Amino acid sequence: MTPRPPLHLALALDGAGWHPAAWREPRARTAELFDARYWTDLVQEAERGLLDFVTIEDSLGLQSDRFDGPDARTDRVRGRLDAVLIAARVAPLTSRIGLVPSIVAGHTEPFHISKAIATLDYVSSGRAGVRVRAGTGGAEADLFGRRTIPGIAAADLERPEVVALITELFDEAADYVEVVRRLWDSWEDDAEIRDVATGRFVDRDKLHYIDFAGRWFSVRGPSIVPRPPQGQPPVTVLGHGTVPYRLGARQGDVVYVTPRDADDARRIVEEIRAEQDAAGRGGETVHVFADLVVHLADSAAQAADNRARLDEWAGEPQVSDALIVAGTPGELADLLLDWQPAGLSGFRLRPAAIPHDLEGITRGLVGELQSRGAFRTAYEATTLRGLLGLPRPANRYAAAAAAAAAV
Amino acid sequence: MSRPTKQIHLAAHFPGVNNTTVWSDPAAGSQIEFSSFAHLARAAERAKFDFFFLAEGLRLREQNGRIHDLDVVGRPDTFTVLAAIAAVTERLGLAGTINSTFNEPYEVARQFASLDHLSAGRAAWNVVTSWDAFTGENFRRGGYLAEQDRYERARRFLHTAWELFDSWHGDEIVADKDTGQFLREPRPGTFAHHDDFFDISGQFNVPRSPQGRPVIFQAGDSEAGREFAASSADAIFSRHSTFEDGQAFYADIKGRLAKFGRRPDQLVVLPAATFVLGDTDAEARERAEVIRHQQVSGATAILFAEQLWNRDLSAYDPDGPVPEVDPLPGENTISKGRASVRMFDDRLATARRWRELGEAKKLSLREVVIEVTGRQSFIGSAATVAETINRFVQQDASDGFILVPHIVPGGLDEFADQVVPLLQERGVFRAEYTGTTLREHLGLELPG
Numbered sequence: 001m002t003p004r005p006p007l008h009l010a011l012a013l014d015g016a017g018w019h020p021a022a023w024r025e026p027r028a029r030t031a032e033l034f035d036a037r038y039w040t041d042l043v044q045e046a047e048r049g050l051l052d053f054v055t056i057e058d059s060l061g062l063q064s065d066r067f068d069g070p071d072a073r074t075d076r077v078r079g080r081l082d083a084v085l086i087a088a089r090v091a092p093l094t095s096r097i098g099l100v101p102s103i104v105a106g107h108t109e110p111f112h113i114s115k116a117i118a119t120l121d122y123v124s125s126g127r128a129g130v131r132v133r134a135g136t137g138g139a140e141a142d143l144f145g146r147r148t149i150p151g152i153a154a155a156d157l158e159r160p161e162v163v164a165l166i167t168e169l170f171d172e173a174a175d176y177v178e179v180v181r182r183l184w185d186s187w188e189d190d191a192e193i194r195d196v197a198t199g200r201f202v203d204r205d206k207l208h209y210i211d212f213a214g215r216w217f218s219v220r221g222p223s224i225v226p227r228p229p230q231g232q233p234p235v236t237v238l239g240h241g242t243v244p245y246r247l248g249a250r251q252g253d254v255v256y257v258t259p260r261d262a263d264d265a266r267r268i269v270e271e272i273r274a275e276q277d278a279a280g281r282g283g284e285t286v287h288v289f290a291d292l293v294v295h296l297a298d299s300a301a302q303a304a305d306n307r308a309r310l311d312e313w314a315g316e317p318q319v320s321d322a323l324i325v326a327g328t329p330g331e332l333a334d335l336l337l338d339w340q341p342a343g344l345s346g347f348r349l350r351p352a353a354i355p356h357d358l359e360g361i362t363r364g365l366v367g368e369l370q371s372r373g374a375f376r377t378a379y380e381a382t383t384l385r386g387l388l389g390l391p392r393p394a395n396r397y398a399a400a401a402a403a404a405a406a407v
Numbered sequence: 408m409s410r411p412t413k414q415i416h417l418a419a420h421f422p423g424v425n426n427t428t429v430w431s432d433p434a435a436g437s438q439i440e441f442s443s444f445a446h447l448a449r450a451a452e453r454a455k456f457d458f459f460f461l462a463e464g465l466r467l468r469e470q471n472g473r474i475h476d477l478d479v480v481g482r483p484d485t486f487t488v489l490a491a492i493a494a495v496t497e498r499l500g501l502a503g504t505i506n507s508t509f510n511e512p513y514e515v516a517r518q519f520a521s522l523d524h525l526s527a528g529r530a531a532w533n534v535v536t537s538w539d540a541f542t543g544e545n546f547r548r549g550g551y552l553a554e555q556d557r558y559e560r561a562r563r564f565l566h567t568a569w570e571l572f573d574s575w576h577g578d579e580i581v582a583d584k585d586t587g588q589f590l591r592e593p594r595p596g597t598f599a600h601h602d603d604f605f606d607i608s609g610q611f612n613v614p615r616s617p618q619g620r621p622v623i624f625q626a627g628d629s630e631a632g633r634e635f636a637a638s639s640a641d642a643i644f645s646r647h648s649t650f651e652d653g654q655a656f657y658a659d660i661k662g663r664l665a666k667f668g669r670r671p672d673q674l675v676v677l678p679a680a681t682f683v684l685g686d687t688d689a690e691a692r693e694r695a696e697v698i699r700h701q702q703v704s705g706a707t708a709i710l711f712a713e714q715l716w717n718r719d720l721s722a723y724d725p726d727g728p729v730p731e732v733d734p735l736p737g738e739n740t741i742s743k744g745r746a747s748v749r750m751f752d753d754r755l756a757t758a759r760r761w762r763e764l765g766e767a768k769k770l771s772l773r774e775v776v777i778e779v780t781g782r783q784s785f786i787g788s789a790a791t792v793a794e795t796i797n798r799f800v801q802q803d804a805s806d807g808f809i810l811v812p813h814i815v816p817g818g819l820d821e822f823a824d825q826v827v828p829l830l831q832e833r834g835v836f837r838a839e840y841t842g843t844t845l846r847e848h849l850g851l852e853l854p855g
Contacts, residue, residue, distance in 0.1 A: 024584045025584075035524070059612070062595075074588055075588060081520075084490075088490035091491055092491050109546055112510070115483070122483060123488060125441075139609055143513045144511050192480075207480075224465065224466070224467060224481060226439050
């Protein structure tokens with residue numbers, strides 16, 4: 001019998017938790033959602049649980065239950081801080097856990113994001129990643145006022161012109177990640193030479209123009225930030241269908257998906273693998289993580305009660321793109337290990353209420369998995385790539401220069 | 408009646424990508440590792456400085472069409488490193504230089520409001536402009552902005568950002584767990600701004616931050632830059648660090664405030680300044696000479712001369728005389744990505760002065776460059792430097808200084824340990840922080 005591959009666990013952080021009424025829980029730190037101390041405590045708790053990384057949700061506009069703009073609700077958490085800055089603020093106060101903020105590709109500059117994530121990698125000593133969201137139109141575009149992109153209503157997602165628009169937005173995101181990645185490689189690792197004899201700080205032959213020219217933007221380079229410690233911080237993408245799967249297959253290291261069961265997971269993984277082959281990345285590691293919203297308690301009945309109480313406060317059952325699971329840590333461990341053979345490398349868990357369900361993961365689920373030999377008992381690497389089993393990649397420009405020299 | 412004694416403001420500038428940063432010294436550490444930033448910031452906080460300051464440039468400099476390799480190259484992203492420094496300091500202000508040309512107000516406002524929350528009220532924004540197509544090649548829009556429009560865009564950008572900061576008033580979040588009401592009103596942060604530069608609307612998504620708005624710095628020195636500072640800035644980062652020059656600038660800038668309905672104490676004037684300490688004044692002068700030679704190598708001297716001459720001088724010997732050939736007139740084409748090239752107003756006359764100086768004092772080209780460029784502001788024993796700084800401030804050559812050490816990361820340590828206690832003894836610099844926000848450190852009011 002072959003040994004079970006390592007299971008990876010990520011924690012998705014958003015406000016007071018993923019249930020819309022989570023902020024009303026007695027233990028919810030609702031008054032601290034915009035304080036550094038809150039975010040530091042959450043990530044440190046995740047690190048005590050030996051989790052691979054945390055993701056930090058973000059959006060350019062105000063949170064909304066609607067797809068196409070603000071919803072004017074007053075009963076839910078609204079307002080948030082920039083996720084890259086939260087990650088950077090937490091980085092010096094943690095030492096092993098990966099930090100993966102969300103960014104929105106559609107309206108921001110790839111040059112700025114590339115240097116921000118490279119810098120996050122420096123301030124965390126190699127623990128940065130990034131979750132890339134494609135831009136959306138409508139209200140989000142109006143915040144920047146630079147482009148007119150129609151808003152997309154949830155009901156229109158299947159219409160051909162909407163599918164075409166979404167495909168374009170994700171193609172732009174793919175170009176965006178290409179620029180971000182080239183900029184990370186635009187300095188070779190040994191470009192800084194500090195050669196006192198010749199007075200040269202850098203060997204400029206080891207700095208590279210990236211000269212990207214695409215449909216949406218052109219970027220010359222090189223970056224102003226030297227190559228980050230990991231070389232290429234992991235790029236992650238959430239997807240619910242072929243278009244985002246393709247972005248993950250072309251440019252990602254981790255794809256988060258939302259299967260309903262193990263068979264669904266198997267089908268999704270196969271689709272991503274096919275997209276990977278089509279993108280010429282068949283031999284490369286692209287992890288697929290399943291997203292789950294989790295309610296955890298010592299008994300299944302208590303977990304169900306917790307969920308019911310939150311739903312009652314919200315006035316309706318929670319609706320989520322990801323499967324909502326309520327149960328004991330042992331039951332959740334069973335589910336993860338049951339789904340894992342479908343081709344999943346791991347899971348990104350969305351705690352329904354923070355801190356309750358976060359602690360259910362770090363203090364309950366992790367122990368259950370460890371007792372079954374399915375999860376690490378100590379961090380085995382110091383970088384996020386290391387935790388994900390990704391080797392430090394060669395620099396594309398150094399490799400090209402070496403190949404040219406060999407001719 | 409004697410005038411009241413002014414309290415001095417001091418800040419630490421992380422040594423940047425100019426030749427003033429000596430990377431060749433054995434004590435010079437990393438310009439990019441976080442430990443260097445943490446070291447300098449902690450030294451500044453130990454000394455009760457007002458704030459830490461970061462410059463920024465959005466394209467690597469070039470000379471003769473090649474990436475300039477003689478000075479420090481490379482630096483971190485401003486927002487990201489300031490947020491990390493917030494984790495290793497408690498009171499120190501965090502000032503970041505952010506360009507108003509290759510950014511958008513909504514995103515920059517989000518980032519500064521977030522930094523202000525995450526630092527509990529310590530954020531500051533040094534608003535700079537650029538217009539060049541050279542930098543634009545790294546961005547979506549390319550070189551879209553005409554030079555004469557850059558301050559107008561900066562002014563509109565800043566005022567748009569203020570509208571966003573002010574779009575939340577501070578009382579929107581109720582978060583009543585019993586009633587289930589999170590927001591007092593359904594549409595917090597609503598804004599709409601339309602002018603020639605920006606056409607944006609929606610709801611801002613960061614609640615009002617501890618300082619309301621970050622402290623605003625302005626660094627430009629042109630007429631337009633001074634007007635911008637007088638109308639809109641809380642503090643000005645100037646180049647005028649000599650006594651007479653400082654007094655003239657101080658009087659000029661403070662004199663501009665009244666027409667904008669502002670009082671003199673609503674704009675803090677902080678020139679950049681360098682320093683060299685020694686056990687005696689003589690020893691400090693000797694150290695200063697050594698540092699000047701480290702800062703201006705022969706290759707760097709040629710490069711400086713090329714910026715003035717606007718032509719290739721690589722065939723000249725830096726240890727020989729100042730070149731006899733005249734500078735090329737017209738737009739500077741030899742050096743890209745640096746602000747200083749615009750400083751040479753009259754190239755022919757400046758070159759003639761350099762030649763005359765070289766002949767009169769029997770100086771080589773390198774020695775002339777050492778003589779005419781960037782002499783250290785304060786050279787002397789700790790007592791001399793403390794006395795000089797205090798005199799400058801009390802006699803209105805400035806309200807304090809943004810100190811630029813010449814070496815990373817330990818360049819501020821001596822100043823913190825030797826000069827600051829003397830200023831504290833004189834009662835002209837805080838012995839402990841009395842406030843928690845940068846606005847409090849600088850004596851600035853909270854915006855309404």
